[in-house]
Amino acid sequence: MVTRIGHIALNVADLDAAVAFQQEVIGMVETHRAAGASYLTCNERHHELILVHAPAARGYDHIGLEVDGPQALERALRALPASGGSLLGGIYDGEPGIDRALKVQSPGGHVYKLFCGMQSVSAPEAGDRPTHFEHVSCKVRNIPAEERFLRDGLGFRFSDRMGFLAAWWHCDEDHHGIALTLAPRAELSHYAYAWADLNALGRVADRLKATRDRKCIWGPSRHGPGNNHFLYFHDEDGAMIECCAELVQMRADGYQPRTWPMWPRTINQWGGPPPPRFLLTGYPIASSATRPGRPGWAMDPGRSAQASA
Template identity: 65%
Template structure:
């Protein structure tokens, strides 16, 4: 049912500062600002990141997922309920840049905004920025419940698994648009952008040092599942960002074969040692619902 990853939305205490980080370090541009909500993009889609000024209900608000049309939103009402989710209201005007939308809640409180009709805008001026918003990684206590919700409720398909700790799921040719990670509490592990190559990732790390005097948390290296090059760091509000390049492509666009990986540091880090504790413990809380 879901045809591509859309966006992620955060509630932040200082909207201008959060926008400045995405602009200075990642090169995103603001397409629109309405009532203390900023819509940002790195291509010709109206938005791939939404930032909401909210000093009280801070954290990650929802993940946006695109579906084919309004009929798919109606179908989702039944599917997500049967798969262990909950529909949060009826189909509504999706807001700036979108036609129609439906909010649904998955296991352990993760919220998804299913939408159709993403508006296109004039491409950003030439610059060094990501190609697109790529995926999110969600932490939960019961991974099987969330996996069932993604598969039976939203139509994601299995890509890879690492024992009981993690699994990866796709909704388009990219190896994964969603990762599921076992953890003591439900949170957002990280959100990720696609970059052209390892050099582009390095230039982003240079800007992180130049504009924020900060270093990477983990990487650069290459993951086993997905085969992508990676680098991780925190944004100004503490959420972990992943830079990705060379992500495996699923059939029919690629020849990747889904597999089960061992629980081993080499699965996550093909070029080096075990992931650092700061990476393993990273988590952005789910913002309380209004």
């Protein structure tokens, strides 16, 4: 079903400030801005991130997941409710950069937008930027129910588990596209960009210090599940970003899924347990997220805006 992690859409308090942070610290490039939303990329895809001006609705609006065509969206209409998902309207079109989409809320409350037909854009000029939007980590109260939805509704495959506390699932070669962690309420733990290597993470930390005089939350170090280097810090609105390098490639690296022990070394191969700021950070699911169908900010004036259901 899902063939790739697409993007995340974040509601932000100050759109210009949030865009500037992504440009100056991460290296993202704006491809489209209209109706209070900015679409940004780091490669030849139309967008890997959407920022929405919504100061009264703090949180994330949706997590974008790519499927391989319109027929997959039609199949999703049947598969998602049967696996515990709640459809948020029908299939719609008219959104910048994609062909059509379908929104669904998971059993744990997270909001996903399945989409197909991502447009291509000219490659950004050479610069220090991620290769792609890589994964999200979602806090949930019931990991098994969320795993059933990922597996049976969205077609994800199991990668790793840390006892009853966390699980990692993949939809392509990357070790994980969605991570789940046990928590008292449903929130976004973090969103993650993929970088070429550990040196790139150091350059991001340098830019965070030089341009914002801000500290990292955790890292750099190396996780056990996924075997990736990591670096965590807050974005302009307090959502947590992970910069990630050398994530395991499932088939190419011959990776064998396993259950890891519930001790700090599992998630920090180089050092101690995660700091409280990491554990306590959660970006809410925005009040706007569960509105059915195409969001008002997502109107593409150059295309037809007919909802098919």
